[in-house]
Amino acid sequence: MNGNNTYKERNSISYNKGEDIFLQYCKDKQLEVTRLGFDEKNASVSHFYDLSPFIRNLPDFIVTNGEKIILVNVKGSLNLKETEYELLEGFAHLYETESTKLYYAFCLSHRNIIWETVESVAEAYLQEKEIKQWPDGKRYKTLGIA
Secondary structure (H helix, E strand, O other): OOOOOOHHHHOOOOOOHHHHHHHHHHHHOOOEEEEOOOOOOOOOOOOHHHOOHHHHOOOOEEEEOOOOEEEEEEEOOOEEEHHHHOOHHHHHHHHOOOOOOEEEEEEEEOOEEEEEEHHHHHHHHHHOOOOEEOOOOOEEEEOOOO
16 A cells, blocks of 8 residues: 555455564564554544544554553654644653563565654654645655655
């Protein structure tokens, strides 16, 4: 699936490649994974866009290795929507504690998972100058973190 496709095009298939890569990674590493966020592919919610953006953007997964617990947002491309960038600071305040952090896992392939903190994602977004736009009008930037 191409991260440059529209939302409708990206959701026209029944699997999420980035999440599939992430789940296989966790299985290979014997990590415990629990879905937290919404599954837009298999369990859509009526009137989803009427919800608060912080509810709509719950982290995708809770991951633990038995000693440490983290929250993870999974991305299948390096594209980050402008609206998500605007929420990053709030994500850190809402979802992080002293012992639990929120990470972004950019799952580009089974051999290429890029782990970033909320702060480093925000910094990468600011460093990227080119603002792109999907056909539905949503604005985004392709992060230069690969």
